[in-house]
Amino acid sequence: MDENTIICRCSDVTLKEIRELISQGYVTYDEIKRLTRIGMGPCQGKTCGQLVLREIAAATGQSIADLSFHNIRPPVVGVKLHLIAEEAEKHED
């Protein structure tokens, strides 16, 4: 794959940036995520997560199944804040 390939479209991160971090010793998904914002976009890593794990696996010789992915936290779907507020107020009445 070309090194200028964008791996994370949400946060605009290239394969080159990922490989550079891995070569500097940042070999967990969490560290790479926090330094590049990969996986922090609206899709929450659904598109890019596996690609990053594959790069880490290739560089460290671990299997993808053994690598940890970030926690999936609520809310899993993008809900608008004012709708949450309205719902909450309804329950208070």
Next chain:
Amino acid sequence: MKTKADIVIIGAGISGCSIAYNLAKRGAKNIVVIEKSFICSGSTGACGAGFRMQWGTEMNCRMSKFSTEFFENANDILEYDGDIELRQSGYLMIANTEKELAQFKKNIEVQHACGIPSRMVSLDEAKEIVPHLNTDILSGAAYCGKDGFLNPHKTTDAYYKAAKRLGVEFYTYTEVTGIRVENGRIMGVETNKGNIETRIVVNAANGWAQGLAKLVGVELPLYSERHQILVTEPVEPMQDPMVMAFNLNLYVQQTPHGSFIMGRSDAGEPRDLRITSSWHFLEEMAKTIDKVLPAIGKLRVVRQWAGLYNMSPDRQPIYDKVDGIEGFYVACGFSGHGFMFGPVTGTVMAEMILGLEPTIDASRLRLSRFAEGNLFTEPSVV
């Protein structure tokens, strides 16, 4: 892993990394930092990224000014190959009661005496600065254009890399499980990967600091408390400054990437080490934002997370050595504003440990102030 070190620092958040760098820069050798997870995995990595000079006490004004001036030049000073992403786009502090507004006015006098360029702004001007602000519910505001935010991961990474270049060794995924004391002095630390002999231990473990101190029979007057935060989908730039309110209980900024990050305090938070996310926070946050900045209420939440505040009785940190245990130092109790004080933490602790003349007089933040009943109360904290 080394079996001997001159100084062992526990915790590699902004505090531990800044202390390590400042020690090494002043010529200390044989420094080891032990981190149970990865660098910046604690509260620093979960924080709101804000820094401000709008404080209500002279000490905090001076310390935050020192930090701000450091941040302004940090890429150069730390010779960072990345960018700490400093943005001095201001803090707009909003008040919704006359009492709070009066406090802002008092604070500004203290800030001006320290040379901080803050000012009161009218509600009209506040609306010019942040057009989507609902000023109908406000009584006034204060503003400082030199406040702002910077990337906590990158800032910690910059300190970490600079410290490493100066010879500091970092052991990640290594947990301190014991601290050895003999005849009232530190002799070493025990970890899950082996023991290290040392005469100096610095406790920079934040949320875990009081637990570590207990290992050597020291009761620090601290507790840890979960604080939650959320982020929205990214949108076009529409808000420059951080908007912060103590009484309305809110802080919210738009990141350089366009998403909004916001948090608030919750009086009902459990006092333990849990950092799960709650639906209750999401509801309270949504209601607050919908009332104060309705346009942001139209955005979708993409993620929510939490970190620990390490709370002290007066909401101020402790920078000290512990009486009765020679060689045991603590830098903790930041009560929710330890990221922005990182440069001060490193400087104060390094000078204290090396016995150098202090650049900043932080004696007010000594541990014994609680026993003396000499608390140092800062009026302006969330």
